[in-house]
Amino acid sequence: MTTSPFYQGIQYFKEDLPHFTEYGTESAIAPNQTAITSPTDKKAVYQTLLAADALRYLTLHTTATKQSGHPGGFASIADAIAALVMLGHKNLITEVGHHAPGFYSTVFLDQSLEKMGIYTVEDMGNRFREMHGLLGHLSGQIPGLLNPAGPLGQGQHFAMAGAKLHPNTLFPVTIGDGGLGEPYIMSSFGHFNTAYPQATNFLPILVWNGYSQEHHSMVSTKTNEEMIAYWEGNGFKEIILVNAKDYDDSNQSGEYVDSTKFSFAKRLEFTQAILEATDRAAKSALGGTLTVLIVKQLKGAGVHKTGSKSHNLYPGDSLDKDYIVSALQERALSKEAWELVRSNFARANGGPNVEVAVTEKELPLPDLGTLPLTEYAVGGDKKVSTTAMGELVVHVGKQDPNFIVTNADGNAASGINNINIGLKILHPTTDETYFQQPQGQVYEPLSEDACAGLAVAQALFGARSLWCSYESFAINGLPIWQTVTQAMAELRRETPSTITLFTAGALEQGRNGWTHQRPEIENYFAGMMRNGNVFPLFPCDANSTQACYEWALGTKNKGVTITVSKSPLPIHTTFDQTREALFKGGVILHESEGSKKVVFAVIGDMTLIPVFEAAKALEAEGIGVRIVSVINPRRLYRPTDVAWETCTAKDGNFLDDAGFEVLFGGDALIGVTGGTSGMLEPIMLRSNVKRDTFAWKRGETTASAGELMAFNGLTAEALTARAKGLL
Numbered sequence: 001m002t003t004s005p006f007y008q009g010i011q012y013f014k015e016d017l018p019h020f021t022e023y024g025t026e027s028a029i030a031p032n033q034t035a036i037t038s039p040t041d042k043k044a045v046y047q048t049l050l051a052a053d054a055l056r057y058l059t060l061h062t063t064a065t066k067q068s069g070h071p072g073g074f075a076s077i078a079d080a081i082a083a084l085v086m087l088g089h090k091n092l093i094t095e096v097g098h099h100a101p102g103f104y105s106t107v108f109l110d111q112s113l114e115k116m117g118i119y120t121v122e123d124m125g126n127r128f129r130e131m132h133g134l135l136g137h138l139s140g141q142i143p144g145l146l147n148p149a150g151p152l153g154q155g156q157h158f159a160m161a162g163a164k165l166h167p168n169t170l171f172p173v174t175i176g177d178g179g180l181g182e183p184y185i186m187s188s189f190g191h192f193n194t195a196y197p198q199a200t201n202f203l204p205i206l207v208w209n210g211y212s213q214e215h216h217s218m219v220s221t222k223t224n225e226e227m228i229a230y231w232e233g234n235g236f237k238e239i240i241l242v243n244a245k246d247y248d249d250s251n252q253s254g255e256y257v258d259s260t261k262f263s264f265a266k267r268l269e270f271t272q273a274i275l276e277a278t279d280r281a282a283k284s285a286l287g288g289t290l291t292v293l294i295v296k297q298l299k300g301a302g303v304h305k306t307g308s309k310s311h312n313l314y315p316g317d318s319l320d321k322d323y324i325v326s327a328l329q330e331r332a333l334s335k336e337a338w339e340l341v342r343s344n345f346a347r348a349n350g351g352p353n354v355e356v357a358v359t360e361k362e363l364p365l366p367d368l369g370t371l372p373l374t375e376y377a378v379g380g381d382k383k384v385s386t387t388a389m390g391e392l393v394v395h396v397g398k399q400d401p402n403f404i405v406t407n408a409d410g411n412a413a414s415g416i417n418n419i420n421i422g423l424k425i426l427h428p429t430t431d432e433t434y435f436q437q438p439q440g441q442v443y444e445p446l447s448e449d450a451c452a453g454l455a456v457a458q459a460l461f462g463a464r465s466l467w468c469s470y471e472s473f474a475i476n477g478l479p480i481w482q483t484v485t486q487a488m489a490e491l492r493r494e495t496p497s498t499i500t501l502f503t504a505g506a507l508e509q510g511r512n513g514w515t516h517q518r519p520e521i522e523n524y525f526a527g528m529m530r531n532g533n534v535f536p537l538f539p540c541d542a543n544s545t546q547a548c549y550e551w552a553l554g555t556k557n558k559g560v561t562i563t564v565s566k567s568p569l570p571i572h573t574t575f576d577q578t579r580e581a582l583f584k585g586g587v588i589l590h591e592s593e594g595s596k597k598v599v600f601a602v603i604g605d606m607t608l609i610p611v612f613e614a615a616k617a618l619e620a621e622g623i624g625v626r627i628v629s630v631i632n633p634r635r636l637y638r639p640t641d642v643a644w645e646t647c648t649a650k651d652g653n654f655l656d657d658a659g660f661e662v663l664f665g666g667d668a669l670i671g672v673t674g675g676t677s678g679m680l681e682p683i684m685l686r687s688n689v690k691r692d693t694f695a696w697k698r699g700e701t702t703a704s705a706g707e708l709m710a711f712n713g714l715t716a717e718a719l720t721a722r723a724k725g726l727l
Helices: 042-065 078-086 097-109 112-116 121-127 155-165 185-195 224-233 264-286 322-331 335-350 385-399 417-423 448-460 474-490 510-516 521-531 542-553 575-584 608-620 657-664 677-686 705-711 716-726
Strands: 171-176 202-208 238-243 291-296 404-407 465-470 498-503 534-537 559-563 586-591 597-603 624-630 668-673 690-694
Touching: 042 078, 042 097, 042 121, 042 264, 042 322, 042 335, 078 097, 078 171, 078 264, 078 291, 078 335, 097 112, 097 121, 097 171, 097 335, 112 121, 155 171, 155 185, 155 202, 155 448, 185 448, 202 264, 224 238, 224 291, 238 264, 264 291, 385 417, 385 498, 385 542, 404 448, 448 465, 448 474, 448 498, 465 474, 474 498, 474 521, 474 559, 498 542, 510 705, 521 534, 521 559, 521 677, 534 542, 542 559, 542 575, 575 586, 586 608, 597 608, 597 657, 597 677, 597 716, 608 624, 608 705, 608 716, 657 677, 668 677, 668 716, 677 690, 690 716
Parallel strands: 171 202, 202 291, 238 291, 404 465, 465 498, 498 559, 534 559, 597 624, 597 668, 668 690
Antiparallel strands: 586 624
16 A cells, blocks of 8 residues: 555646636546446546546556557557546457557556555556566456457457356457458457347457558558448448547648647547447447447557557657657646546446456356266277267256357367257257257357357356367467466466367378378477466376366366367276376376386377287287376476466476376386377476387378378387387
């Protein structure tokens, strides 16, 4: 706590502001109210203008404090953000990570940042871009902010998930015109609206400022009519465009102008237009119409530079630089105006965002009851792992109406058509042949980004989900999964883990060739294991798969990937064996004694086939063999290898040295995986015996999994020869 005024650190104040005595003597948001009474109220318009200038001032001040960060993009949309707050809509989302300092300024003004010890403007500058402070891009740990933002083209998923889970709340999402061309933004809107036509309570706000990070945006050449037609062509029914140039009385050249250079009267007129348009857009979106608000204003409006030159600050762009000083002096408010803005922001939507935003409390989850697990006999008939897990997924969906399964139109091809049958594909056309209906829980866009996006956004917002994909194609949805798992690691609340089911691994895709054989995603997960909250699981059979999903459902704030085959395969384990392996990392499937001991550490299910064959050959020569199915490799790191201590929902369980020796101690160790070798790192890191790895090399068109394994050197003969060589 501090006794200093919140504006401590501000260098420049104005003694008098025009019309302040007329429109600024009392807050436009009255005590015990959550929004202004009318967007045409002159007092509300005036105070919205003050709020926009306050946001610009704080954004530039904070970034200049560190001579780093991005003020320009947010500056061009500050008027609309101010309008949203004044209208009581503070569940704010962005697709643009570079808008972070502006969003920090917003939740600073509403007092949310006090939760992390930021009470003054000076505090905010000191904590910007510092560890445990305000990151350069939005993360999961900032009080009052709903979503992480870094890679472009992701934020719309959070807005849509929020809209689905909270039907009566508006979720505005700012979208940069530089990022509008990023993959999948518009297609994800289109599929979501087709699937959930009633969930229109998200509001894209296009920041049409003419520039991206280093050059003109690619949509800067569109006319107003073309931009409207673009959104209409993508299914939007209400397109509201506010063009700053329509209010320009300062003779600025070009299609994109800076409203802060207008006369004060025209600034008020422009602000009122923004306020009215934002109110109209919000009511339209909440009223059932797919709506977009487009604000056309020059990038960098009201800060130190314009265009792409305003995008970021460089060393030397400090608080005492002449053009920074000049810009801050232009935007300066009186102390009374600062107090006025802050009182409005704190009252809007019922209080500081840290208290009222939908993500600031856990979403209630229905109890799942008893999972319908089916334990198959070890050594009995072969079973399909994905199908066995599908039965559990259907149960989850029937118990939890918010639960969704996302897949790029491939459940049936992955052996999980039982999910489609039980939960139904979400589609406006009812067709029993394809198990589809408007009330389904299986969300099937063809875009992996859209599949991953809605699934992980829903998990971050507190609801259960499952993203299903072919392992080969999941890479296209990984960026947002990675963003969310990192956010979950540092989130200030618990939330269901984001769970995936990756099927049809490279070894099963022989006939489709290298286009379908891309297991490199396993290297991503291998690297992410060190984050502390990422758990790639590799069940070895249908029993194991069920136990893995059972465990994943009980976890919080983790990224859990389950990778299995869709082919019928032998049953090697009981439920209890996998439950133990989930705690210890692996389970011994086979052990024999001999003159010396070879240990096979095997990741995957199909890869066990040549390993068991190699064991027979070695045992025939008197060599002992131990086969270990590695189900949860993250457990096999040492505690110091992984950043688990800093995670929400900490998981510090690691196999100790004695336990590691029980599983992997011997005279020689061979790691075997049908995927990439990175996943074997924790084993190779700790083992002190002679060791080697067999892993995926490259794809090829083959007639069978065995032929493809042979192409990659994964044969019983090669394993046998290498084991003998090590011995």
